[in-house]
Amino acid sequence: MKQKKNLFERFSNWATAATGSSAAFMIAIGAIVIWLATGPVAKYSDTWQLIINTGTTIVTFLMVFLIQKSQNKDSKAIHLKLNELLAAHEGASNRMVDIEDLTEKELDHLHQFYQQLSDLAEDEDDITCTHSIDAADENHKLKAVRYKKSAAKGK
Helix, strand or coil: CCCCCCHHHHHHHHHHHHHCCHHHHHHHHHHHHHHHHCCCCCCCCHHHHHHHHHHHHHHHHHHHHHHHHHHHHHHHHHHHHHHHHHHHCCCCCHHHCCHHHCCHHHHHHHHHHHHHHHHHHHCCCCCCCCCCCCCHHHHHHHHHHHHHHHHHHHC
């Protein structure tokens, strides 16, 4: 299943790991200390200031793309793992697979549903009781009827 990664992907993986390391942080601090130390020699000139501004701007510009590539890859892997869990779990709604392709309005609608589901769950005595999208209201109604029947018998 593993295929050979292209040059950019190999570089991206290496650079992401390298720039997220303690050594990279220490190198960045070292560069700033050296820049600060050269201030008196350069008489704090505009050129001296331009060096740090230009350097940090270039690094920031490149890091934005590197971080975005890394996040896109991680996000895709997480979505695939979650999709596998949804597909494998009998009680889960398969309609949740690939919901990241929905519009913001559709996601807000789903969020409202889950908020209602949370409100229903707060009424439950059993903390492990869960519902899927397709069965939530049905389960809640059945449980409420059973509870009312058992309460009526107990009186």
